[in-house]
Amino acid sequence: MSSDDGSSKKVSRKPRYSRFTQQELPACKPILTPALVIGILMCLGIISIPIGLLALSASKNVVEVVDRYDDVCIPSTDQKVGFIKDPATNKTCIRTFTIPKKMRKPVYVYYQLDNFYQNHRRYVKSRSDRQLWNPKAESSTTVCDPEGQTGDGKPIVPCGLIAWSLFNDTYMLSKNDAALQINKKDIAWRSDRTHKFSSNIYPKNFQNGTLIGGGKLDESIPLSQQEDLMVWMRTSALPTFRKLYGKIETDLEANEKITVTIQNNYNTYSFNGKKKLVISTATWIGGKNDFIGKMYMAVGGTSIVLGVIFSLLYVFKPRPLGDPSYLSWNKSPTLD
């Protein structure tokens, strides 16, 4: 309207041009061309299969001896719980087994619990990490209920269900009647020893209650050296789990007979939990587990098969890429 309106100082509101505002930024536009698809599938196959093979062989090289003892190390009475809870009974139990293959050092000794929900909500919550590290926070035990205080109100150190239920079976190994040393040092994480469990805090009022959950702790040893506790306090992810008991620093030869003297103290009978002793070597894949290897083999194999199928399809039923005549409105309906 105002063309020669003497005062047409109107600033143009035209948006300033930039490649960003006009959505014209340079971009890479990958397209899944047949070659690329076949390439990707083949690559996946070529990468996966070796990994699978490596994992399988690693798993195969692991030598593992598993011995379930909870059912045999107890008199076959109906009073299993009564037996195990009675401090006076003799719970020693002797088991023997043969090493199937040579086991190179270090050989790890684990205990395995089944059906023990270390990941149960009530259980996981019941710990006080502050108390373990800060001497002043000794009485911060409210998070530890119902195992925070003794009956007369004294704080329990370490408090909580987790510590209270510390696993306390012990194993003595011997090979051909000679004792086999189990090294229980450095079985816990270094980070736990140096930054989580204080060297100034000693167990106190621990396992004094009416109900005994598990092992006792030597009150003269600071927490930072209670490695069994540390291992136990690293709660497991699953209801079936292993925990490191110790390491054997010698090789075990094939067919060697190993005798284990077990103190069967720990009560898993009240909830039908199984206890197993595991002696195993380790590789990069951990313990004996074929799954990763098989999975990679399957993935790799599938990829290659699919790659081949696609290649064949491309050869026998080719379609020109991005031909505008294939657009739906360019196709005559009769061809559909």
Next chain:
Amino acid sequence: MSVDFVRSPSSSSYSIKEVSFREGNDVIVNPVIRYDSSGSNPVRHGSRGASSGGFGSSYKEIKDDDARLVYVNDPLRTNEKRFRFAGNSIRTSKYSFLTFLPRNLFEQFHRIAYIYFLVIAILNQLPQLAVFGRGASILPLALVLFVTAVKDAYEDFRRHRSDRIENNRVASVLVNGEFGDKKWKDICVGEVVKISGNQTLPCDMVLLSTSDATGVSYVQTTNLDGESNLKTRYAKQETQAKASLWGEIGGMLIKCEKPNRNIYGFQANMEIDGKSISLGPSNIILRGCELKNTDWVIGVVVYAGKETKAMLNNAGAPSKRSRLEKHMNKEIIILSLFLVALCTVVSISHGVWLRQHRKELYLMQFYRKYDYSEPEVEKYEYYGWGMEIFFVFLMSVIVFQVMIPISLYISVELVRIGQAYFMIRDDRMFDKSTNSRFQCRALNINEDLGQIKYVFSDKTGTLTENKMEFQCASIGGVDYDNGKAIDTETGYSAQVDGMVLRPKMMVKIDQDLLHLSKMKHTDEGKHLCDFLVALAACNTIVPLTVETSDPAVKLIEYQGESPDEQALVYAAASYGFMLVERSSGHIVIDIQGERQRFNVLGLHEFDSDRKRMSVIIGCPDQTVKVFVKGADTTMFQVIDKSLNLNMVKATESHLHAYSSKGLRTLVIGMREMSTSEFEQWQSSYDSASTALMGRANLLRKVASNVENNLRLLGASGIEDKLQQGVPEAIESLRTAGIKVWVLTGDKQETAISIGYSSKLLTSQMTQIVINNKSDSCRKSLDDALQLYKKLSDVSNSNDSGNGAGTNQLALIIDGTSLVYILETELEEKLFELSSKCTAVLCCRVAPLQKAGIVALIKNRTDDMTLAIGDGANDVSMIQKADVGIGISGQEGRQAVMASDFSMGQFRFLVPLLLIHGHWNYQRISYMILYNFYRNVVLVFVLFWYALFTGFTLTTAITDWSSVLYTVIYTSLPTIVVGVLDKDLGRSTLLKYPQLYGAGQRGESYNGNLFWFTILDTLWQSIAVFFIPLIAYWDSTVGISALGDLWILAVVILVNVHLAMDVIRWYTITHIAVWGSILATFICVMVIDALPFLPGYWAFFMIAKTKLFWVCLLGIVVSGLVPRFVVKVFVQHFKPDDIQIARVAEKFGYLQGDAETEMNPIFDLPQRTATT
């Protein structure tokens, strides 16, 4: 008079107000649209004084109960006891210092999302349910609330400031017989206020007197409705006469209606000296307007402060919900059912587990049913298994809360803001001529633009420019249409007081006509002279002089509410009949250098029944003449054909020729009045215009009595030029499968001719015309349907593939038939027929019928509708349609204010729909599906784990990680992709408008895709959860370490999943996607480096093992291979159009067309299907 008053020197505070007005769509909601008749007719006249025109009955007794009594100049009495009128102080701010926190929180919690957050957070605070740490559970909500609160506080602070400025402005108020300054906030109802020229009005006032002796004043209502032309307002003669007596005036009582938001309506009576006179909208001036062209006015305050019409219109815009969002909400309900199902499974299983172990619970080391630490042994946090189940249910709701993608609402809002930014900034949608950018007024329906199936367009001002240009005239039976554009400098100018006056715009001059106009002595010359006087006089145009750079030259600008009248007056001026002055009693016309004064003795305004207007002019030669102009249909009824039958015939044929050229036609007639006749008219006019009852009808009658036996002077043809690029735009839209309907008030011939020139109609189309009243409509419809069947049969048998193009149907229907059809059961048939037509043209439709047509489609189909228009008459349809677009053009801003989007030109519809709409739709759809997937995959991982924890909802993933998952770990990439990713380039989308069909068919977001996504999600969650689970079975792995593996796996998986679907990789996309993965690693490391958390150092321990990395890789590969394979398979063997076009774009089959973006018109193949 100064140059200023075209522009608005509105105060700064009002510019803020203007922003609020834009939100105030309700201006339009009012039942009476003042332009209801004029907008849809070929002639647009301003209606002055609502006592005639649109309002059927002018006088309605206002009941005392409903009335507000205002005692003029007696504020005390006015405001006493039972009436509590608002003061003039206004408050646009929402909060005070004290109320800020509660009110702001209250408003924020209106959003369902926040309530959900809050309920979850509160649940989590209960000790039995404390799943997450306190901090972790509250943080996200607190963060969002805080940011919003800060934003609101800042905005409110600005409002406070502008309120303060506004309230402290000063006006001149009559106190004790003298005008003295008073602050705005102290003005109250009943006071008499004096306003000088160019001042802003402080409140709504009834005019009492003005500086003009006849009581005329002019106001500009830019602040109110955005229209920049001047509007005339009157003081009543009765009060005007008392102007000098203000000191002792009193005893006048105004009875007016209660405050309402209708800015175009006002009803009141005034009792003065025992007489009762009625007041209408033309007697009131509203807050926010500016007084122009008038030295001063005096008025009495009737509404003040928050009761003014301006403030009442200050309400928020009604929000529309996009279709995608409605869909999304449906799917969110499905997800909540999932959520309930998962929670039920967990809680029931927990109950079963408790039941099975009920005898063991008290001895299990990990359960410990009893607390022995107290002297009395109690159950420890065990409330019986009914309660336990209930608690577990609530806890699982807390743990699985991300199942409801609340963050999606926030991300979608962000993405829409990003999209709005791009639409506003698109320089292809910038209109140079009006200097206006694209505007997003509604932020939440961006993606609807990608699914439009019907476009309803206004014609005038939307398809055309609404810049009326006088093209040709038929005068005395002779057609003059050889106009040549001439230079402004050489055009006509008049000398006044040594000044040169020149009309601001020149029309094309026909030399014959110009020559003839100078020969006044001939009969033809006299005839022409009358014609031109009629053009110059028979209108409501106000001439304004505008200074130019040359002090000796002034321009005359014609202000008026009707562009047609402007065009006619400019035309008259170009032939030397220049209207130079108007007051209410007379006009001055400079006739070829000679200033002549014409007394305006009476004016019968335009109304939609008569479709004509007339003025009664006392000419300088002491004769009295009636000049009438109007639509041909009604004009020929009142023209005395016996006078010159040949001329009438010739004129009729010229008119026909004009309208088939698409010109808007007006017929002009006149006659002289004898003195006796004049006196008779005057007395009846006076009594009619002061009548209390049925004034409009009386006036109409008076008018009809004068408007008869007219001598035909001639007819004018005015061109309303098509906007640039309209035919191309319509072509593109149609190719895109969008049906374009044009709804216009024009005559059928004009409409059809515009239809052809805009390519809405093509010669290949079979036209079905329905323009008959009542019963024959049914027959027409039936016939039309028969015809359609026949045609489709023929085409089916003839050529099955290519038929569509050759027998497209076009339906042309007029307003009266439409009214009839819409009111009867024929509606169904009309719908059936119209949905089969390629083009529909509705002529002679009234505004409310426009909305009816939109509703016809909207109520019967799921198809998305879009209405586009520019004038007040389009408001109803703009609001009715799913998407309303306002053209910010010549006709004010009402349409814009009612619209969801506004832009400068019709042709911008093409980039808006085909490009932005397409992108918006693709982006938001993908984003919604992706967000569902992203959240559900995490929930499933959590759920699977719950099955291995005795159904107790321990989370291996730390609570911080699960909270940060939607906030940090995965939020940015989806937003970046949602804002930036493009499936196809601009030029491709313009080259193949058909690609728009993907949105119409809802290809990117539908039920199938949703379920497919959920299926994929299920698989991926299985891969994420079970691969580590089996790999770490029988191992020493700790809960935190495995949790870290899971969260990292999920984050990597969902980001790689996104990466697989990204179509364009910008640098920022790379940063967002890979950066998020990196950020997750960093966060996990930080969380695991905090010694007071149980999971201390877990990540570093597990990351040392190779198995961890092998697991991660295995999860990502096996999780995504199925998706990849399906995608490749579909892309290669059943590619959709978008896919083909994308590949074609990439490999350059489409190159060479890149530059055609601006003018997308192509030779389309004949067989193009448009159904």
